[in-house]
Amino acid sequence: MTSQTQPSEKSMKRMRNYVEKYRQKSGTSAHPNREVTDAVVLGLAQNVDALGRPLCPCNYYPDKQAEVDASRRWFCACDEMKQYKYCHCLLFVTPEGKPITEYLPEDHEGRQIYGRVKDPTPDKGREARHRAESTERTV
Numbered sequence: 180m181t182s183q184t185q186p187s188e189k190s191m192k193r194m195r196n197y198v199e200k201y202r203q204k205s206g207t208s209a210h211p212n213r214e215v216t217d218a219v220v221l222g223l224a225q226n227v228d229a230l231g232r233p234l235c236p237c238n239y240y241p242d243k244q245a246e247v248d249a250s251r252r253w254f255c256a257c258d259e260m261k262q263y264k265y266c267h268c269l270l271f272v273t274p275e276g277k278p279i280t281e282y283l284p285e286d287h288e289g290r291q292i293y294g295r296v297k298d299p300t301p302d303k304g305r306e307a308r309h310r311a312e313s314t315e316r317t318v
């Protein structure tokens with residue numbers, strides 16, 4: 180089986196539902212180009228089928244199973260999303276289709292690529308913001 184395998188309908192449905200709910204919870208939007216969402220949901224569903232976990236499909240992992248066993252940090256929604264509200268896959272974005280970058284550390288690649296993109300719904304999401312804040316204090 181390769182990573183190009185068509186995922187099961189069950190996993191596609193699970194991930195579509197998850198994405199819809201998490202957008203509401205985090206106050207984020209879908210990318211205006213629907214193909215962006217479709218591709219990421221497909222990748223997540225493939226990983227659910229292959230690994231049992233919604234491992235982020237936009238990263239390269241030398242060994243996917245080792246990544247799953249080692250940490251939950253790249254299970255969607257990943258640590259970066261929960262801490263900084265930043266989704267580098269563009270699955271959870273502003274209504275204009277930009278990733279939110281305003282909470283990222285200055286030297287993060289997201290800030291370098293997209294500049295400072297403000298969060299249009301600061302009262303929602305960032306359920307692990309305390310972790311980002313404690314990191315900021317110790318650096």
Ligand code: SF4
Binds near residue numbers: 268
């Ligand atoms: S970057 Fe994070 S929030 Fe975005 S699709 Fe990947 S795991 Fe999910």
